[in-house]
Amino acid sequence: EKVDETSRTGYHFQPPKHWINDPNGPMYYKGLYHLFYQYNPKGAVWGNIVWAHSVSTDLIDWTALDPGIYPSKPFDVKGCWSGSATVLPSGVPAIMYTGIDPDEHQVQNVAYPKNLSDPFLREWVKPGYNPIIAPDGGINASAFRDPTTAWYGPDRHWRLLVGSKVGDKGLAVLYRSRDFRRWVKAHHPLHSGLTGMWECPDFFPVAVHGRSRRHHRRGVDTAELRDRAVAEEVKYVLKVSLDLTRYEYYTVGTYDHATDRYTPDAGFRDNDYGLRYDYGDFYASKSFYDPVRRRRILWGWANESDTVPDDRRKGWAGIQAIPRKLWLSPRGKQLIQWPVEEIKALRGKHVNVSDKVVKSDQYFEVTGIKSVQSDVEVAFAIKDLSKAEQFNPAWLTDPQALCKKRGSRVAGEVGPFGLWVLAAGDLTERTAVFFRVFKTNGSKHAVLMCNDPTSSSFESQVYRPTFAGFVDVDIASTKQIALRTLIDHSVVESFGAGGKTCILTRVYPKKALGSNAHLFVFNHGEVDVKVTNLDAWEMKTPKMNAPPAQ
Ligand code: DQQ
Numbered sequence: 001e002k003v004d005e006t007s008r009t010g011y012h013f014q015p016p017k018h019w020i021n022d023p024n025g026p027m028y029y030k031g032l033y034h035l036f037y038q039y040n041p042k043g044a045v046w047g048n049i050v051w052a053h054s055v056s057t058d059l060i061d062w063t064a065l066d067p068g069i070y071p072s073k074p075f076d077v078k079g080c081w082s083g084s085a086t087v088l089p090s091g092v093p094a095i096m097y098t099g100i101d102p103d104e105h106q107v108q109n110v111a112y113p114k115n116l117s118d119p120f121l122r123e124w125v126k127p128g129y130n131p132i133i134a135p136d137g138g139i140n141a142s143a144f145r146d147p148t149t150a151w152y153g154p155d156r157h158w159r160l161l162v163g164s165k166v167g168d169k170g171l172a173v174l175y176r177s178r179d180f181r182r183w184v185k186a187h188h189p190l191h192s193g194l195t196g197m198w199e200c201p202d203f204f205p206v207a208v209h210g211r212s213r214r215h216h217r218r219g220v221d222t223a224e225l226r227d228r229a230v231a232e233e234v235k236y237v238l239k240v241s242l243d244l245t246r247y248e249y250y251t252v253g254t255y256d257h258a259t260d261r262y263t264p265d266a267g268f269r270d271n272d273y274g275l276r277y278d279y280g281d282f283y284a285s286k287s288f289y290d291p292v293r294r295r296r297i298l299w300g301w302a303n304e305s306d307t308v309p310d311d312r313r314k315g316w317a318g319i320q321a322i323p324r325k326l327w328l329s330p331r332g333k334q335l336i337q338w339p340v341e342e343i344k345a346l347r348g349k350h351v352n353v354s355d356k357v358v359k360s361d362q363y364f365e366v367t368g369i370k371s372v373q374s375d376v377e378v379a380f381a382i383k384d385l386s387k388a389e390q391f392n393p394a395w396l397t398d399p400q401a402l403c404k405k406r407g408s409r410v411a412g413e414v415g416p417f418g419l420w421v422l423a424a425g426d427l428t429e430r431t432a433v434f435f436r437v438f439k440t441n442g443s444k445h446a447v448l449m450c451n452d453p454t455s456s457s458f459e460s461q462v463y464r465p466t467f468a469g470f471v472d473v474d475i476a477s478t479k480q481i482a483l484r485t486l487i488d489h490s491v492v493e494s495f496g497a498g499g500k501t502c503i504l505t506r507v508y509p510k511k512a513l514g515s516n517a518h519l520f521v522f523n524h525g526e527v528d529v530k531v532t533n534l535d536a537w538e539m540k541t542p543k544m545n546a547p548p549a550q
Helices: 222-226 228-232 308-314 341-346 393-397 399-405
Strands: 018-029 032-040 050-056 062-069 080-087 093-100 106-113 158-166 169-177 183-185 191-193 198-207 234-242 247-256 261-264 283-290 295-302 324-328 335-339 347-358 362-365 373-381 414-423 431-439 445-452 467-471 480-488 491-496 501-506 518-523 529-539 544-546
Touching (some): 018 093, 018 283, 018 295, 032 080, 032 295, 062 093, 080 222, 080 283, 169 198, 198 324, 234 261, 234 283, 247 283, 295 501, 335 491, 341 347, 347 362, 393 399, 399 445, 414 529, 431 480, 431 491, 445 491, 445 501, 467 501, 480 529, 518 529
Parallel strands (some): 062 544
Antiparallel strands (some): 018 032, 032 050, 050 062, 093 106, 158 198, 234 247, 247 261, 283 295, 295 324, 324 335, 362 518, 373 529, 431 445, 480 491, 491 501
């Protein structure tokens, strides 16, 4: 089979061909990072799902192994769907996943490594007592999936969540077990919301910026919660993937071990949704604790946004976003995400621009590197906010709609300013990543971060949604905002204000390919902005899932 390489990514995770979706069971074991993922070994559309398996020593170079989990037993004969890994106190990793049984029922199964001394964890054994959790007691058997990493309570019982729904209500169903084998459903779910089916729940602790000030960016292992001192200095994150919107939402809150109740903090309670990890194309994500660098790492899937016939023709579909370190912001209002520092090792040829004013309606090209596969960090200074356009509070609930109305081509006062990436030399193709600043009541401002791909490709069939989110910064006092964008052929993955707002988008330029892809800085607002500093690097291509030498 031939694979069309035109818009293939260079340093974003993907297999050599075929369809991929959710990241599964990420973990660190004996010197290797393991990533499993939903994979169709037979084609570039969803189906025949197995857990493909790759390993890495550095999260950069990846080696593909044979699938770790694949249909082989009655309890998973029709598919091995998403799930998580739990490293038990003994050091033994367990995988819990959803199997599709002969009646198309979703059941939860456990698997253990066949050989614990194999750091590659190539073979997995499914005990005959599976499934360990079946959809009984009023559970909808076709909406019951994606078990979380398990955690251990002070009462010496394990707990895990399974995503589900009852009517319109999304559920994180809670199960408890003494021995990891016999699981009992709790009387009430850990949490629920009127948002439809909850897929791929993730529940984990994050350090608070309190007494542990110096360490608030460190990750907390779900297993560490047995330790009361640790438990007191953490908050909890509950993330769900909404089947209805195909977006993910999280809340930050407290969790009571004794009652197994999770309560989102004030500020998250007003709506049933919460904040987004990413305001673009990012779904079915999963985090894990990395004991090597004591951090929490988030993996998320970015689907194609071209058509299904395009995917069949290309012979591949889907990538994983760059793994992101994730931590709680100092004031505890949101999570911050940043590409794992390892990817800096891919930075090659470099250019810098500093102290360059971009006047109203001006732009300039960043030359000297091939930006089709690059990492760009830029900081903008805005001296004069007095002219900022008036903000309408009704816009607060729908940044995406606001950005659609006020896209990159609509002139403003403060902004739009930002980058044109994957741009043709004549600018007939370009994807805009930009900010707009509005004045709210009093001396406050609202900052919108936006990704406008409406001119990204001549290809007319491509779905080109505008994506946007607000950025929680006090721009009146900083007078500055930063943007980092990872560009990778068909990926534009952006981190606003140091990782407060993230937007990943997939685009398919026809002209802006290879060395015909250009990078510009633009300002389409009335007020001048200054690029105080811009660094851009070409990114090298790591080893991406070439099978191991025989
Ligand atoms: N993908 C899996 C399911 C999960 C969904 C199937 C989310 O387990 O709910 O491939 O993308």
